[in-house]
Amino acid sequence: MGHAIALGNLGYNPPCWLVDNLDAEEIHRIRQSESTRRASELVWSRCLLRELLEYQAQIDSGNPGGNIPTGPELSSCTSVTHDRYLTAVVVSDSNAIGIDLQSARNIDSCIRISQTWFPAREAEEIYSSTSCNRFLQSWVIKEAWAKCFDKSIFESCHRVGVWDGQVHSSTERFDDVNFAWTTVHFSDRKAGFPDQEQIPQDSSLSTGGSAGIGLCWRGKVFDSLDFASFVPGENGVLSSYPLEWKPLTSSWAGPD
Numbered sequence: 001m002g003h004a005i006a007l008g009n010l011g012y013n014p015p016c017w018l019v020d021n022l023d024a025e026e027i028h029r030i031r032q033s034e035s036t037r038r039a040s041e042l043v044w045s046r047c048l049l050r051e052l053l054e055y056q057a058q059i060d061s062g063n064p065g066g067n068i069p070t071g072p073e074l075s076s077c078t079s080v081t082h083d084r085y086l087t088a089v090v091v092s093d094s095n096a097i098g099i100d101l102q103s104a105r106n107i108d109s110c111i112r113i114s115q116t117w118f119p120a121r122e123a124e125e126i127y128s129s130t131s132c133n134r135f136l137q138s139w140v141i142k143e144a145w146a147k148c149f150d151k152s153i154f155e156s157c158h159r160v161g162v163w164d165g166q167v168h169s170s171t172e173r174f175d176d177v178n179f180a181w182t183t184v185h186f187s188d189r190k191a192g193f194p195d196q197e198q199i200p201q202d203s204s205l206s207t208g209g210s211a212g213i214g215l216c217w218r219g220k221v222f223d224s225l226d227f228a229s230f231v232p233g234e235n236g237v238l239s240s241y242p243l244e245w246k247p248l249t250s251s252w253a254g255p256d
Contacts, residue, residue, distance in 0.1 A: 098147030140214025
């Protein structure tokens with residue numbers, strides 16, 4: 001199957017057809033959330049993850065749209081990310097995978113973070129850029145790598161860098177490791193994103209903008225990065241929403 005990805009949230013309550021699929025344990029955990037926003041993140045992530053696992057089971061069984069296997073048959077590598085009323089979930093048949101999503105920030109804060117925590121070459125490239133997108137590319141790749149290999153963001157900031165269109169490291173070998181990233185624009189009506197005035201005012205999305213999404217996975221390099229991707233639709237289905245992924249090659253700068 002490769003990868004399948006779903007985006008959701010944006011401050012809205014998830015559709016009833018998604019929530020109805022949650023079990024009692026999941027609902028109990030959501031009710032214990034420390035905030036409404038955290039509860040919303042948990043609902044969306046659990047709902048989207050369940051839908052993608054069911055989608056994978058249908059594809060793997062050669063019966064898309066048919067009966068959905070349950071239980072142990074729904075084994076898969078998964079990763080979840082949240083950021084300010086945004087949720088993204090990925091399932092994969094590769095050995096391990098990490099996904100990260102980050103909405104656009106003020107360029108001054110991007111420069112400050114990169115100069116404090118990132119390798120010098122990477123920080124210089126971000127400083128000379130004119131938008132936050134260059135910072136987003138670095139950040140989501142670092143976070144995705146950290147999730148894929150169960151590392152901290154502190155480790156990834158120092159060990160993994162992105163410059164000259166490549167992922168670099170002097171401490172980590174990237175054998176059998178792949179990277180890709182993309183951007184999502186909130187004004188894109190194809191994604192079913194709500195009108196700006198309908199988004200909660202404390203959301204970073206209330207002024208429009210974009211978000212970067214990064215992937216890191218172990219396993220084969222796919223001939224195409226046209227991964228199956230979705231946003232919640234109507235009538236109990238996920239609607240297809242193609243994302244234009246950009247692959248990143250990697251470079252090892254450590255001793256042989």
